[in-house]
Amino acid sequence: MSSTEAQHGDEIVRVENVVKDFRSGFGLRKKRVLHGISFSVRQGEIFGFVGPNGAGKTTTLKILMGLIRSSGGSASILGHDVRETAFRKHIGFLPENPSFYDFLTGREILTFYAKLSGVSGSQRAERVATLLKWVGLTQAADSRLRTYSKGMLQRVGIAQALVHEPSVVFLDEPMSGLDPIGRVEIRDLILRLRAEGKTVFMNTHILPDVEMVCDRVAIIVQGCIRYQGDTQELLVEGERETELVAAGLSAHSVVDLEERFAARLRGLGDRIELRFAEKNTDEMIRAVLDSGGRVVSVAPQRASLESLFLSAVENAEAPESGSALTGMGEVE
Amino acid sequence: MIAARRILAIAMNTWREAVRNKLLYTLLFFALLLIAVSVFVATLSYVERERILQDIGIAAIRLFGVAIAVFVGVGLIHREVDRRTVYTILSKPLSRTEFLIGKYVGLVFTVWMQMGVMIVAFAGVSLAMDAPLGAVHAAAFALTGVELALMVAVATLFSAFTTPMLASYFSVGVWVVGHLTRNLRDLGAASDSGAVAAITAAIHRVLPDLEAFNLSTEAAHGLAVTASDVLLPVAYGAGYAVILLVIATLIFERRDFR
Ligand SMILES: Nc1ncnc2c1ncn2[C@@H]1O[C@H](COP(=O)(O)OP(=O)(O)OP(=O)(O)O)[C@@H](O)[C@H]1O
Ligand SMILES: [Mg+2]
Numbered sequence: 001m002s003s004t005e006a007q008h009g010d011e012i013v014r015v016e017n018v019v020k021d022f023r024s025g026f027g028l029r030k031k032r033v034l035h036g037i038s039f040s041v042r043q044g045e046i047f048g049f050v051g052p053n054g055a056g057k058t059t060t061l062k063i064l065m066g067l068i069r070s071s072g073g074s075a076s077i078l079g080h081d082v083r084e085t086a087f088r089k090h091i092g093f094l095p096e097n098p099s100f101y102d103f104l105t106g107r108e109i110l111t112f113y114a115k116l117s118g119v120s121g122s123q124r125a126e127r128v129a130t131l132l133k134w135v136g137l138t139q140a141a142d143s144r145l146r147t148y149s150k151g152m153l154q155r156v157g158i159a160q161a162l163v164h165e166p167s168v169v170f171l172d173e174p175m176s177g178l179d180p181i182g183r184v185e186i187r188d189l190i191l192r193l194r195a196e197g198k199t200v201f202m203n204t205h206i207l208p209d210v211e212m213v214c215d216r217v218a219i220i221v222q223g224c225i226r227y228q229g230d231t232q233e234l235l236v237e238g239e240r241e242t243e244l245v246a247a248g249l250s251a252h253s254v255v256d257l258e259e260r261f262a263a264r265l266r267g268l269g270d271r272i273e274l275r276f277a278e279k280n281t282d283e284m285i286r287a288v289l290d291s292g293g294r295v296v297s298v299a300p301q302r303a304s305l306e307s308l309f310l311s312a313v314e315n316a317e318a319p320e321s322g323s324a325l326t327g328m329g330e331v332e
Numbered sequence: 333m334i335a336a337r338r339i340l341a342i343a344m345n346t347w348r349e350a351v352r353n354k355l356l357y358t359l360l361f362f363a364l365l366l367i368a369v370s371v372f373v374a375t376l377s378y379v380e381r382e383r384i385l386q387d388i389g390i391a392a393i394r395l396f397g398v399a400i401a402v403f404v405g406v407g408l409i410h411r412e413v414d415r416r417t418v419y420t421i422l423s424k425p426l427s428r429t430e431f432l433i434g435k436y437v438g439l440v441f442t443v444w445m446q447m448g449v450m451i452v453a454f455a456g457v458s459l460a461m462d463a464p465l466g467a468v469h470a471a472a473f474a475l476t477g478v479e480l481a482l483m484v485a486v487a488t489l490f491s492a493f494t495t496p497m498l499a500s501y502f503s504v505g506v507w508v509v510g511h512l513t514r515n516l517r518d519l520g521a522a523s524d525s526g527a528v529a530a531i532t533a534a535i536h537r538v539l540p541d542l543e544a545f546n547l548s549t550e551a552a553h554g555l556a557v558t559a560s561d562v563l564l565p566v567a568y569g570a571g572y573a574v575i576l577l578v579i580a581t582l583i584f585e586r587r588d589f590r
Contacts, residue, residue: 022590059590062419062589062590065419065422065423066422066423067418067419067422067423067588067589067590068588068589068590069586069588085425085426085427086425087425088423088424088425088426089424089425091423092423093419093420093423095416095419095420095423097416098416098419098420099415099416099417099419100417100420101345101349101417103348103349103352104345104348112341112345113420113421113424115337115338115341116338116341116342116421116424116425116426117424117425118425157420160420161420164424
């Protein structure tokens with residue numbers, strides 16, 4: 001297939017048929033959250049694990065981190081079963097909404113994690129100072145974490161995931177809680193990790209971030225992997241769309257157009273933005289003019305991850321029609 | 333060796349956290365208050381002033397020592413899970429067993445430090461009242477220290493799988509019954525029913541026999557104790573604590589943190 005595949009080396013993370021049941025009511029009731037998922041992450045790539053709320057992203061990551069045990073299947077990182085502990089000195093983990101001992105300062109907590117990860121005493125102070133600088137916490141380094149804001153805690157979380165120079169990094173919603181500047185900084189940090197040859201696995205539902213940084217993605221919906229493959233291929237092979245901005249349309253005709261072309265709408269003051277399949281462009285222009293509207297602009301759109309994501313979710317709700325997406329660009 | 337360093341890192345942090353616990357200072361305050369009050373109570377008496385003084389003092393240390401061990405102990409592991417601090421800690425190259433042992437060691441250290449403060453107060457009032465202080469007191473406190481370490485293991489075991497509330501009920505229950513099992517066994521042995529005798533003997537064997545650590549009568553009366561009076565209970569307490577920690581570890585290793 002694509003040349004990017006050949007360049008990537010070993011499988012760093014391997015998940016095979018992993019099933020997870022959560023038990024409740026004294027273990028009598030069972031809820032299946034992961035339905036036998038399989039995917040792999042390769043050396044040196046940024047892998048995006050994408051899915052709607054409640055899809056099972058965090059659950060999968062917790063299984064990889066050994067925090068919960070899978071009910072079936074196997075998962076390994078760097079060739080080690082995830083239940084082992086010693087290999088964890090090579091991995092870093094940022095949990096969702098991280099929380100720390102809040103009676104310690106930023107510097108103390110990072111030193112603590114460095115100690116646990118086996119960073120030698122002579123390198124510890126320097127490594128901690130470097131990380132504090134990377135995540136922009138040098139100023140706050142000696143205040144208690146209790147006084148930190150949400151975004152600052154997120155930064156501490158990222159710093160502790162990297163303090164021992166791991167070769168694989170797992171991030172659960174790395175951008176959450178960060179301001180726009182923070183997002184750019186963290187995105188650059190993630191790209192820098194790749195440049196250093198590290199492998200990054202990230203859970204997210206912020207699709208523009210995925211498009212921008214991820215080499216490969218897996219889309220998980222309701223505990224099933226719906227797509228797995230190269231981000232660029234996914235976007236190229238996906239259905240192309242057109243964005244048309246129109247003015248002077250009556251509310252009635254807008255609804256009519258929306259239905260006829262399965263268009264997505266966005267109001268822009270007195271104008272209206274319509275997004276629809278590229279093949280319908282001519283017909284749509286004609287329809288807008290026929291309804292007495294004006295065409296302000298027409299622009300071709302690359303298929304966005306968003307539209308693929310939405311159709312993956314829709315297909316999951318109507319499983320019969322799921323083949324169109326899963327057949328497309330599938331790598332494994 | 334490396335495991336020891338990680339356990340130590342967890343233990344030191346546990347201690348730092350525990351000494352920020354307000355409950356700890358409240359309990360310590362009342363213990364010291366009771367020791368101070370023992371002076372007053374003793375002066376009211378014409379006879380056996382020193383014995384009354386030391387009876388109350390030793391009781392205060394044992395009672396509040398257990399209260400600190402249980403009420404600070406039950407929350408420590410639960411809080412780590414509840415506040416999700418375990419997520420990052422256990423993603424490091426640290427086994428759950430090392431984590432649990434680190435918490436235990438840190439807590440025992442905390443409890444012993446508090447006990448040290450109470451013993452200093454006890455020694456202070458004893459000296460002030462001209463009450464004797466000797467090897468038997470040291471032996472009594474050493475065994476109390478072992479009892480507290482055992483109670484921390486009890487609290488740790490319960491807190492490995494249940495809420496602080498339930499864990500404290502269970503732990504206090506174990507402590508109360510643990511001090512009665514000897515009497516219970518003797519009562520059972522004296523009964524006509526063989527079944528009752530067997531059951532009470534079984535309870536005595538399974539639950540910790542905490543009276544084994546009680547040298548307070550000997551201490552308050554200045555009676556002599558032999559080396560085996562101390563060493564046997566130490567071995568018993570250590571062995572019992574290890575068994576409890578092994579069970580706690582087995583439970584903790586299987587838990588889902590969700
Ligand atoms: N402790 C739990 N007990 C029972 N069910 C749970 C538990 N934790 C999660 N679930 C269920 O498992 C499913 C997956 O949850 P998970 O947290 O993995 O989703 P997610 O993809 O990370 O979502 P989000 O984007 O909101 O973080 C959800 O349906 C959730 O209700
Ligand atoms: Mg999640």
